[in-house]
Amino acid sequence: MSSPQKTALFLTGGGARAAYQVGVLQAICSLLSEVGWPASKNPFEIVCGTSAGAINATAFACRADNFEQSVSHLLSVWRGLEVEQVYRADSIGVIRSGARWLSLLSFGWLLRQWHTSPPNSLLDNSPLVGLLHKMLDLPRLDAALEQGHLDALAVSASSYTAGRHVVFYQSASHIPPWSRIQRVAVPQQIGVDHLLASSAIPLIFPSVPLYCEDRCEYFGDGSLRELAPISPAIHLGADRVLVIGAGNIGGSGRKFDEFSGYPSLAQIAGHAMSSIFLDGLSVDIERMARINQTLSILTPEQRQKTSLRPIEMLAITPSKPLDSIASQHTGSLPLPIRTLLSAIGATERRGAALASYLLFESSYTRSLIELGQIDTLHRREDVLRFFGVLKPSAASAMRTVHTI
Numbered sequence: 001m002s003s004p005q006k007t008a009l010f011l012t013g014g015g016a017r018a019a020y021q022v023g024v025l026q027a028i029c030s031l032l033s034e035v036g037w038p039a040s041k042n043p044f045e046i047v048c049g050t051s052a053g054a055i056n057a058t059a060f061a062c063r064a065d066n067f068e069q070s071v072s073h074l075l076s077v078w079r080g081l082e083v084e085q086v087y088r089a090d091s092i093g094v095i096r097s098g099a100r101w102l103s104l105l106s107f108g109w110l111l112r113q114w115h116t117s118p119p120n121s122l123l124d125n126s127p128l129v130g131l132l133h134k135m136l137d138l139p140r141l142d143a144a145l146e147q148g149h150l151d152a153l154a155v156s157a158s159s160y161t162a163g164r165h166v167v168f169y170q171s172a173s174h175i176p177p178w179s180r181i182q183r184v185a186v187p188q189q190i191g192v193d194h195l196l197a198s199s200a201i202p203l204i205f206p207s208v209p210l211y212c213e214d215r216c217e218y219f220g221d222g223s224l225r226e227l228a229p230i231s232p233a234i235h236l237g238a239d240r241v242l243v244i245g246a247g248n249i250g251g252s253g254r255k256f257d258e259f260s261g262y263p264s265l266a267q268i269a270g271h272a273m274s275s276i277f278l279d280g281l282s283v284d285i286e287r288m289a290r291i292n293q294t295l296s297i298l299t300p301e302q303r304q305k306t307s308l309r310p311i312e313m314l315a316i317t318p319s320k321p322l323d324s325i326a327s328q329h330t331g332s333l334p335l336p337i338r339t340l341l342s343a344i345g346a347t348e349r350r351g352a353a354l355a356s357y358l359l360f361e362s363s364y365t366r367s368l369i370e371l372g373q374i375d376t377l378h379r380r381e382d383v384l385r386f387f388g389v390l391k392p393s394a395a396s397a398m399r400t401v402h403t404i
Contacts, residue, residue, distance in 0.1 A: 005239040005240060006045040006046060006151065006237050006238050006239055006240075007043060007044050007045055007046070007238065007239070007240050007241075007242065007387070008044060008045070008046035008047070008048060008233035008234075008236070008238035008240070008241045008242070009044040009046070009047045009048070009057070009060070009241075009242050009244070010048045010049070010053075010229065010230055010233050010241055010242070010243045010244070011047075011048070011049040011050075011053030011054070011056050011057045011244050012049075012050060012051070012053045012223070012229065012243070012244065012245050012246050012247075012277065012278075012281055013050045013051025013052055013053050013054075013198075013199070013221060013222060013223040013246065013276075013277045014051065014052055014053070014245075014246025014247060014277050014357060015051070015052050015199075015201060015356075015357030015358060015360075016052070016081075016356065016357055016358060016359045016360045016361075016364060016365060016368075017052070017246035017247060017277075017322050017356055017357060017368065018051075018052035018053055018055070018056055018246055019078045019081075019364070019365035019366075019368040019369050019372075020244070020245075020246055020318055020322070020368040020369070020371060020372040021053065021056050021244045021246065021372065022056065022071070022074045022075055022078045022369055022372065023368060023369035023370060023371060023372020023373040023374075023375075023376070024244045024316050024372040024373070024375065024376045025060070025071045025074065025244070025372075026071050026075055026369070026372070026373055027372065027373040027374075027375075027376035027377050027383075028043075028376060028383060029067060029068055029071045030377075031376070031377070031380055031383055031384060032384075032387065032389070033068075035384060035389045035390075037387075037389065039066075039067065039068040040065070040066045040067060040068060040069070041067055042064045042065070042066075042067045042070070042149055042150065043067065043387055044064075044150075044242070045150065045151040045152075045237075045238075046150075046151050046152050046153075046154075046233055046236045046237065046238050047060060047061045047064070047150065047152075047153050047154075048153070048154040048155070048156075048232050048233045048236070049154075049155055049156075049198075050155065050156040050198060050221075050222035050223050050226060050229065051156075051198055051199050051201070051221050051222050051223045051277070052199050052246070053244075053246070054155035054156065054194075054195055054198040054199060054222060055132065055135065055195050055198075055199055056074060057153065057155065058136060058141070058153060058155060058190055058195055059073065059074055059077070059135040059136055060074060061141055061144065061150055061153040062136050062137040062138065062140050062141040062144070063137065063140060063144075064141075064144040064149040064150040065140070065143070065144050065147065065149040073135075074135075075369070077131075077134070077135055078365045078369060079362060079365065079366055079369065080362055081360050081361065081362055081365050082360065082361060082362065083333060083334055083337060083358075083359075083360045083361055084127060084334070085127055085128070085130070085131045085360065086125060086127060086128050086131065086360040087123040087124055087125040087126075087127060087128065087205070087358075087360075088123070088124040088125075088126065088127060089333075089334040089336055089337045090334075090336060091336045093124050093336075094123075094336040094337060094339075094340055120206040120207070121200075121203060121204060121205050121206040122203055122204050122205075122340075123204055123205060123358075124206075125196075125200075125205045125206070128196065128199075129192060129196070132192045132195055132196070133192065136192070138190075138191065141153065141170075141190070142189075145170065145171070145172040146172065148172065150172065151171060151172050151173075151236065151237065152169055152170065152171035152172065152175065152236040152237070153169065153170050153171075153190055154167050154168065154169035154170075154185075154232040154233070154236060155167075155168055155169075155190060155194050155195065155198050155222065156168075156198060156222030156223075156226060156229075156232065157194065157197040157198045157200075157208075157210070157219040157220070157221070157222045158219060158220050158221060158222060158223075158224035158225050158226075159212065159217045159218070159219050160207055160217075160218045160219065160220055161216075161217035161218050161219075162212075162217055163182070163225075164182050164183065164184060164225070165182060165183045165184075165222075165224070165225045165226055165227065166183075166184055166185075166186055166212060166219070167183070167184070167185040167186070167232045168185075168186055168187075168188045168190060168194050169185060169186075169187055169188075169190075169232065169236065170187070170188065170189055170190050171187070171236065175187070175235075175236060175237070178235050180227075180228075180231075181227075182225060182227065183227065183228070183231075185232065185235065186212055186213060193208055193209075193210055194210065196208045197210055197219035197220065197222075198219075198221065198222040199221065199222075200219065200220045200221050201220075201221050201273075201357065202220050202221055202224060202276070204357075204358070207219060207220045208220075221276065223276045223277050223280070224276060226280045226281075227280060228280075228284050228287075229280055229281045229284050230243065230281075230284050230285070230288065230311075230313075231284075234311060238311070239309075239311065239312065240311060240312035240313065240314075240386065241311060241312075241313045241314075242313075242314050242315075242316070242386065243281070243285065243313065243314070243315040243316070243317075244315075244316050244317075244372075245278070245281060245315060245316070245317035245318070246277065246317075246318070246322070247274060247277060247278045247317065247318060247322060248278075248317060248318055248321060248322075263350070264344065264345030264348065264350060264351045265344040265345055265351075266341070266344045266345040266346035266348070266350075266351030266352075266353075266354040266355070267345065267350050267351045267353070267354075269344070269346075269351075269353075269354045270323065270346075270351060270352070270353025270354040270355075270356070270357075271353065273353065273354060273357055274353065285313070285315055288311055288313055289313075291308055291310075291311075292310045292311065292313075295308060295309070295310045296310070312386070314382060314383070314386040316372075316375060316376055316379065316383075317375075318368075318371060318372075318375065319371070319374075319375050319378075320371060322356045322368065323352040323353035323355075323356045324349075324352070325356070325364065325367055325368065325371070326352045326353075326355045326356035326359050326364060327348075327349045327352035327355070328367075329359055329361060329363050329364040329367070330346075330347045330352065330355050330359065332359075332361040332363045332364065333347075333355075333359065333361060337358075341354070341355060341358070346358075
């Protein structure tokens with residue numbers, strides 16, 4: 001007798017862009033409710049996340065005993081979000097971190113007094129600790145695992161100390177840790193420090209010390225060096241994976257002449273952010289599609305000789321460029337932050353990609369939530385088919401194999 005299939009949720013990184021994920025989850029909740037899915041039943045046995053997606057994943061997992069309540073909680077947080085809840089946006093805070101950091105980059109050779117205690121990052125994200133305590137209910141996470149509402153939770157971070165990618169996971173039953181080149185999995189009880197580390201965007205937010213395999217290492221954003229973002233879900237036992245992105249995966253890019261002239265510092269930084277948060281996932285999705293296609297043409301005897309197995313996957317990503325949406329909302333940023341970002345061109349249209357990761361303001365996050373809802377509702381049949389509540393026709397089944 002075959003064991004029941006397990007469904008995983010994977011939430012990618014992307015700073016403020018992660019608001020899009022909440023809109024997708026809300027629309028999924030509505031679609032499943034329409035077809036009689038119990039409001040409290042969690043459709044995901046495994047939940048994984050990286051960077052800001054790790055925060056959403058853990059907050060979701062903490063209330064895995066009630067799907068509708070978990071999504072509603074995330075909605076209430078992101079709809080009312082303000083920059084000051086994530087990082088210091090007052091003049092003193094910006095001077096102590098951002099202005100000091102930029103000055104050190106420009107004149108560090110003259111400022112010897114900072115050599116012993118240099119600023120650690122562009123922004124001070126100490127307020128995020130309070131927000132995480134508001135979002136999380138870690139004792140409830142333990143209970144959800146014990147009571148069978150959730151099989152496993154995994155969050156990723158990148159060790160600056162050891163130069164490797166680490167997956168921290170907490171599971172209901174024993175799951176042996178795994179390791180690959182430059183990647184390792186470590187079973188640990190997930191806490192606030194893991195999420196601070198996973199969401200520490202390089203250079204923007206400070207790195208976080210964590211104990212890993214009996215030694216202290218400094219960690220940054222989980223999207224760094226993430227060679228196979230979806231693999232933790234598979235290692236934890238998933239047979240199908242819902243991926244919710246925070247950017248256009250596999251898109252054709254902008255028109256060649258859209259941003260002419262020498263790129264601003266913010267434009268370059270935004271391009272680097274896209275590489276960190278989007279490229280690894282695009283490659284992993286393409287790789288899994290090729291594996292599925294290869295397995296589909298093997299005989300049953302040939303399949304038995306390989307450890308590979310087909311993984312059903314559905315990826316929902318923004319239908320519109322989020323930097324364009326961000327450029328319409330940079331004026332809502334507090335003046336000190338707006339002044340700091342304007343110095344590197346992040347408030348200009350061509351530099352808005354960088355701002356799109358830092359715009360933790362409700363006017364922007366609500367727009368992303370709405371976009372997530374619209375994109376998901378447009379894919380109603382794909383979503384219901386993925387959860388097994390809409391039977392595919394022969395033609396649509398063939399399309400599912402090749403189109404993710």
